[in-house]
Amino acid sequence: MREILWEIIKSSLESANPKLAVKNYLFYDKDERKVKIEDREFEIKGDIYLLSVGKASFPMTEGALEVLGDLIKKGYLVVPYGYEGKLEGNIEILHSSHPIPDENSERSAQVVLNFVESLKENDILIFLLSGGGSALLSLPREGITLQDKIEITKLLLSCSARIQEINAVRKHLSKIKGGQLAEKCKGTIITLVVSDVLGNQLDSIASGPTVPDSTTYKDVFTILKKYDLWEKVPEKVRELINKGILGEIPETPKFISERHFTKVVLSNRICLEKAMEKAKDLGLNTLLLTGFLEGEAREVAKVIAGIVKEIKFFKNPVSPPCALILGGETTVTLRGNGLGGRNQELVLSFAIEIQGIDGLLLASFATDGRDGPTDSAGAFADGNTVKRAENFGMDPISYLLNNDSYHFFEKLNDLIKIGPTHTNVNDIVIALIK
Incomplete structure (x- = not known):
């Protein structure tokens, strides 16, 4: 029986091919100079950049490079430690920690933020996103520290909280999650997603840096209370959440410009x-x-x-x-x-x-x-x-x-x-x- 089961396991894993998934959706029309994904078309008026974050970054990037090649002017990959590979073109590889963020998670997030903020109005960013992105990019909001985020992540991971709940908290402690990265981009972001969230809820996958956030500070408070964590999280985190509930600091974005586009290309x-x-x-x-x-x-x-x-x-x-x-x-x-x-x-x-x-x-x-x-x-x-x-x-x-x-x-x-x-x-x- 085990030999039969191994065959089924191998077949299921072979279908989870991020490179092929990207190539199945991403198309470059050379004659019209357009990037196309299903019925959406993006005219190339400026430069094309690439950002790939998560466990599937290497194969997803390989797929994008095979489609767009030299059109990609510059790019960054952010992957967990131990994930190695070689890529053609002007692509820089950054490593950071998963599932608990570390100093390199913060450093990588700052590099990514600076990169995205540097894009011009006519530029296109191909953003390849997969599981693990929440920890790999960790840029705390003003008033809290990386250590605060590390502590609360450990608490959430040890209490059986669902990933949607964990990421709701993460989004409200971050400068880039929950749609905030898209808000900081003057160009157009095309996000292709390998989903690690049940039901493919976009704002939960890697904490949804380029899509509107459906959760609120009040939700975060409820989640921490539900798992008896409110009194255990750092005081600065409680202060931040209370300010958010009172409207003293902005909520995560509930609307993202229609020039941005997101598509799930592979799922469970x-x-x-x-x-x-x-x-x-x-x-x-x-x-x-x-x-x-x-x-x-x-x-x-x-x-x-x-x-x-x-x-x-x-x-x-x-x-x-x-x-x-x-x-x-x-x-x-x-x-x-x-x-x-x-x-x-x-x-x-x-x-x-x-x-x-x-x-x-x-x-x-x-x-x-x-x-x-x-x-x-x-x-x-x-x-x-x-x-x-x-x-x-x-x-x-x-x-x-x-x-x-x-x-x-x-x-x-x-x-x-x-x-x-x-x-x-x-x-x-x-x-x-x-």
Whole structure:
């Protein structure tokens, strides 16, 4: 079963091709001297510049260079540490930290802001945006510091807040997020997006630097209260948010000039559909259950286990042999001091729920190749996982309670290690039932 599951995993990842996605949408009409994307046309009256930010920056830029080539006068890439590559043309590569920002995140953000502010009215900026941009570019608003942003980011990441909520906070502590970068550009920005947010909500993807922001300072206050963080965040941050609620400082932009254009070119849904197609080719019945998987990882796993058992024993809502496919992104509330990620924790919880049942296999993995602060994308589990662990003297429940799923699956050699994929379209969960 694992060989079959690997084939489905590989097929889904191959479809998450940022370079091809850019080339599928970006077109240069040499005769008319226009950049075209679907039904939108942009006449080239000035210079063309490029900015690429996020985990998919290298392949997205390769795609843009193949379309526009020497037309790109200058560009910048901002990528996480460890993401390396070579590009033709006048493209400068900047590295910074993810998921927690650092000094280079602030430095890179200032470089980007200066670059965008330097564009003239007739210039065009091709902005290639993908997951990770929120941390890679971190430029605090007046009154707060980078350390304040680092502290609040750590708090938000450890409390199971949804990415939309985390980025709502980030936008209101930033000089460039939530549409503010677009406001500072005199030229035209064409933003092509590889989405890592469920439902492709544009103002949440990398905190939406070039689109209107749907959230407010009042929302930020509500989010921090919801997760019992209001009293834990730095005092300067509370002061800033209160000023925003009272209208003493401007809100993030709720309108962006129509000269700017944004298009999602790749998302989780494409990978899910490719996984389903591959499973069918392999002779399996298929059910794409949802592309909106959210919630606490260990609890979501229990629901998935329940559905898998329903299929196994009652052939409902699909008959074995089959593949159950889900997409989305769960969260983890840190209670222990172990090492792991949301996918590995989901799989460990699933293993506990289906122990002793033959003919079940599950994989859950991050499409960027990195699940949490680990070198693994996710993990595998079947009905024999718990028994194997116990033979090694491991108690699965103890590992789960300590958020130590990485070391659990490392011992069993059940980690999914694929390395950096240079893309990020959330997570994929695939269960095989026979």
